[in-house]
Amino acid sequence: MQKPTTAKGRPTGSGSPRKPPDRSPRVLGLSVGLAVLLGILVLGGVGAVVGITVSRAATAAQLTDGLKRADYYAGKGEFEEALKILNTLSIDNPKVKAALDDVLAKLNALLFED
Numbered sequence: 001m002q003k004p005t006t007a008k009g010r011p012t013g014s015g016s017p018r019k020p021p022d023r024s025p026r027v028l029g030l031s032v033g034l035a036v037l038l039g040i041l042v043l044g045g046v047g048a049v050v051g052i053t054v055s056r057a058a059t060a061a062q063l064t065d066g067l068k069r070a071d072y073y074a075g076k077g078e079f080e081e082a083l084k085i086l087n088t089l090s091i092d093n094p095k096v097k098a099a100l101d102d103v104l105a106k107l108n109a110l111l112f113e114d
Helices: 024-075 079-087 094-111
Strands: none
Touching: 024 079, 024 094, 079 094
């Protein structure tokens, strides 16, 4: 005898119980997502470190170049140009302060010589 069917063609009655859905793809997807996020964070951190290092190197190069140019101009008697260059550098740097003092002393000696 045939089992009665529902309107959708599935048999009614007791059959084998359904298995719960397998959760392993979900766990795998979560692991992959976390690994990707961690990778992005690590790359961002490395990029930030490289950026800061390059920025510091550029700043040190600018400082060295500025001091050399200011010294060159002061040696040629172009004190105003030397002061313009030194005024673009950080006054908090002791080397810049010393160079400013030197140029100002030379300029004052030139202006107020008897």
